[in-house]
Amino acid sequence: MKLAVFDFDSTLMDGETIDLLARANHSEAEVSQITKEAMAGKLDFHDSLKRRVATLKGMPLEKVYQVCNHLCYNLGAKELIEELKKRNYKIVVFSGGFDEGVSAGQKALGYDMYFCNTLHRKDNVLTGEVGGEMMFAYSKGRMLEKLQILLNATYETTIVIGDGANDVSMFKYASKKVAFCANQVLQEAANIIITQKNLMLLTAYLD
Numbered sequence: 668m669k670l671a672v673f674d675f676d677s678t679l680m681d682g683e684t685i686d687l688l689a690r691a692n693h694s695e696a697e698v699s700q701i702t703k704e705a706m707a708g709k710l711d712f713h714d715s716l717k718r719r720v721a722t723l724k725g726m727p728l729e730k731v732y733q734v735c736n737h738l739c740y741n742l743g744a745k746e747l748i749e750e751l752k753k754r755n756y757k758i759v760v761f762s763g764g765f766d767e768g769v770s771a772g773q774k775a776l777g778y779d780m781y782f783c784n785t786l787h788r789k790d791n792v793l794t795g796e797v798g799g800e801m802m803f804a805y806s807k808g809r810m811l812e813k814l815q816i817l818l819n820a821t822y823e824t825t826i827v828i829g830d831g832a833n834d835v836s837m838f839k840y841a842s843k844k845v846a847f848c849a850n851q852v853l854q855e856a857a858n859i860i861i862t863q864k865n866l867m868l869l870t871a872y873l874d
Contacts, residue, residue, distance in 0.1 A: 670820035671751050672811055672837060674829035675762035675769050675783070678847050679776060679866075681739040684768040685719050691734050694722035712804040712833050716763060717797060720786065724795025728788055735767040738775075743867035745776050750870055752777075757818060761807045763833055765797075782810055808836030815840060828869065829853060845869060
């Protein structure tokens with residue numbers, strides 16, 4: 668089986684869901700500072716994720732859905748997914764982001780399945796805690812390894828697309844490793860680099 672695995676935030680979606688939620692919750696400055704510490708190597712992915720989500724404590728779930736139902740997607744996202752489907756790819760999203768955003772993305776873009784994290788809530792208000800399938804830097808690679816077994820997909824028939832350091836773990840399982848408008852760490856691990864914000868440029872590399 669041919670398998671295409673996408674990151675969500677800043678790959679399919681234009682921006683980071685956590686930043687948009689923080690802006691709506693007036694905790695954007697705190698999240699920005701935590702992100703800077705993570706980029707400087709002072710925090711690992713797991714710690715930075717937990718600290719950023721903690722700033723959302725008390726946010727009404729209704730406001731979360733308002734943000735997630737109005738996400739902007741990168742140029743060519745829907746068209747690329749349609750093209751991959753024509754070429755008989757199964758299309759899966761792995762996201763360190765959240766179910767509310769990634770499920771909205773599935774409705775908008777039409778990918779087959781997704782795995783992500785969940786914002787904990789009580790009485791329709793966020794608790795500031797998070798859990799799920801994509802909590803660690805190695806999570807995406809581990810999940811891809813399992814998914815390939817389940818779908819009978821191989822290294823040769825898998826393509827992965829991402830932009831950040833936590834996408835590196837997927838690259839060892841795919842023959843086509845795409846860095847899309849990515850940071851330096853991912854570009855160095857990739858064998859396909861796209862620097863323009865247009866996902867349809869990837870079609871030049873498809874079988």
